[in-house]
Amino acid sequence: MKELLERALNAAQLKGASYADVRLVHRIEQSLLVRNGVVQGISQIEDMGFGVRVIADGAWGFASSARLTVEEAERIAGRAVQIAKASALFKKEDVDIGPPVVQRGTYRTPVQIDPFTVPLEKKLEVLMAADAAMRAVKGIAATEAEMVFLRERKIFASTEGSWIEQEIIESGCGIEALAVGPDEVQRRSYPNSVGCHQMTRGWEFIEECDLPGHAPRIAEEAVALLTADPCPDTVTTVILGGSQVALQIHESCGHPIELDRVFGTEAAYAGTSFLTPEKLGTFRYGSEVVNITADATLPGGLGTFGWDDEGVPAQRVDIVKEGLFVGYMTSRETARQLLKLLGPSPYVTGLSNGTMRASGWNRIPLIRMTNVNLLPGTWRLEDLIADTEEGIFMDTNRSWSIDDKRLNFQFGCEIAWEIKGGKLTRMLKNPIYTGITPEFWRSCDAVCNADHWVIWGTPNCGKGQPSQLAHTGHGAAPARFRNVRVFSRK
């Protein structure tokens, strides 16, 4: 494979590239899904190929192929250069990626038990047990239990002299119970909704999740929701469960701090951002208890790695400090653009903070969330609820929608409880809350402590054309927000 990579880089330079990098990616993904007591499928996906990214005539080009021969490597490198030259027909200025980045090394996700060494029988046993425990609850109409395991080996090499080898391992799992009434459908999920909770960890993570142990509660809650009162239409205090805080961070902080979005390069698809450059270092994003980082070094996070797909080392970056907006996630190119726009400052270095990732060999790297985290506060959850005279506790996301600048959001949760006199009281169904991002985060007056802090995984973050799904992490604990508009589905 070394020869293939070297031939691709050489061919790109011979055809006129001033810079080239090549990524060879080999990915194995194993999925198991049990539905209504029946094994819906077990599959193993093998995917391998390489992509060549070049700058020629001052513009970007990229081509990729699954045919792993040196002849194909040279052909694809030539195609990338041809594409770059076509891009240059309408360029405004030459691409500037700043000073060379030369990195050599290896990284492997640390795992206690490699999930690919665990027999499929054992995995199925856990899923069947969880599924059976959900189906044992009267009133359940459908159940689902799943696991996903991923091993991605990749080599990055560049004409600047980098050679990096990485192996990323992920494990994920989840269960869902569906209850159907005459006019109502309710779903409960664990540990998170919309598929799996996923981490860069081994089989030990699946064991810690204890799907069978949580299955009866999930199923009972789904059935109870059918006859629960609807969430009232009011403005009140809201405490969000940790996984919902994670999604709130993802949508209303993670995406608007992607500097490519800020510069308009995702305008036609993912959208732009309200966090425009003049706000850097001056804009009050949240209250003083809001501290947010982007941290690709966090052990176990789904956005944890050794180097990004431009060969830049993983880093921990402040994004919001005591409520003040202080940082973006950047690439080599956008970091230079920001420097040119704002000049050097404590918040602007002109160097990438290592967030460029591609979803596979056949995609270019884009700025993607690493682990974007709300740092823990000081509260115990029980104390926070006791401190709340009136409000609603909402948990587990059911629907999410936010505008193209990431300002106006509306999120629905699977379940809620009314808080009265500092206690959780009746269960509420179909809870929805809505708001405007900075107003919402400025209304945050309490974040729970490290005992409640979990690095939630989002394995389905969409961006880019052709579309890419990224795996991102979000450390979060339950948090309280004041004066929030809540309602039930109409």
Add this chain to the structure above:
Amino acid sequence: MLGESQIRELLEKAFRISPADETEIVLEAHDSALTRFANNTIHQNVAEVNTEIAVRVVVGKRVGSAITNRLTEEALGRAIEEAVAMARLQPENPEFPGLPDPEPIEPVLAFDEAVAGATPEWRARAVGAVCRMAESMGASAAGALSTGIYELAVANSRGVFAYHAGTEVHFTTVVMCDEGSGYAHRAAWRLTDLDVESLGRSAVDKALRSRNPRPIEPGVYPVVLEPYAVDDILSWLGYAGAGALAVQEGRSWMNDRIGRPIMSPMVTIWDDGRDPAGLPLPFDFEGVPRQRVVIVEKGVPRSPVYDTITAAREGRRSTGHALPRSRPQTASLGPIPIHLFMAPGEATLEEMIRQVDRGLYITRFWYTRLVHPRDCVLTGMTRDGVFWIEKGEIAYPVQNLRFTQGYVPALAQVRAVGKERWVLSEGFGFTCVPALLLEAFTFTGVTEMPGR
């Protein structure tokens, strides 16, 4: 391109080496390229060649699957071995009806040499014209133009062999100017069916007209929806309830409503994977020929679509709407209509606007998500051109609104249907849809930027 004979040869080899009782192979190959632009310049420009082989094997009533993108005999043999090993691990699935038997499949032409031969330079010049047009008007264009060839072959050891090769060209642009924006999109399999420059012009024009939008209060308003917004309605109705699995599990908007009028008599929706007016694909991912299925007829739900397993559950035949079954997460969605048509009406957009005393003209919806499945309640934002209509005329642009609205009750309130239809495809499959005038649509919020 691999071509039908090379694919047939490869798949026959696979059947010879497979020890399973039954074997199915789905081969998808593509050679595609996409030129992306923003801020009136090309910033991403990519190409990809890939082939994926999905193996599904049956041992008794146990099913296992494996997928590889390696085309060597060794890799294919390994995939079959893995699939068989996985099948043998499982308990029997008493419901599994077996792989489908062969049925005649009429080929449909969907291949255009002009799309297949499109070069990076052609794409650059086409998007360059849109960028120049936007720049000359003080606007900023972003978007993507893609061209590609794809091949799909589905074969099984019971004798099914289905092969289809097609081309696709997609263009999307968002043009922005002084807090205004415009949008245009189309998909086609023939190059001559997609006029990039004219689409770009319409987006630039919309961006200029939507500059400096005025505030508006949330509320219930009559709306004229461009086909882009109607595409969202049809796609969600299809995804969230027009498949047989959703109906069988009781989570569909069709439950207890089949045969009863629930939408306007002006609403007729069907799925047809063979109509060359769309992006045809004459068979599904089990190799079953796609049937034309009427989902809603004059406001009355008629039938969801079926794959072999959901059809067997009701003692019927598959309508040819299986999704790829080798990925458990996709298979768990059940059958879904992905070639959706809505019957046209007789109105022009201008005639619809003239029928509105006070209401909204909406270009498209954005980031829509299912709030509740039974009425297909969605929330989302408007985007890229919202206008206030006053006394039958477009009066001025307004700011974007958030809506929370059941799409089923919305379609009960249709006052007019457009006579022109657009082919749109921003995800999996496509829709061919007209504009609509709806009596009432519920908007639940607006976007305001707070100060520092």
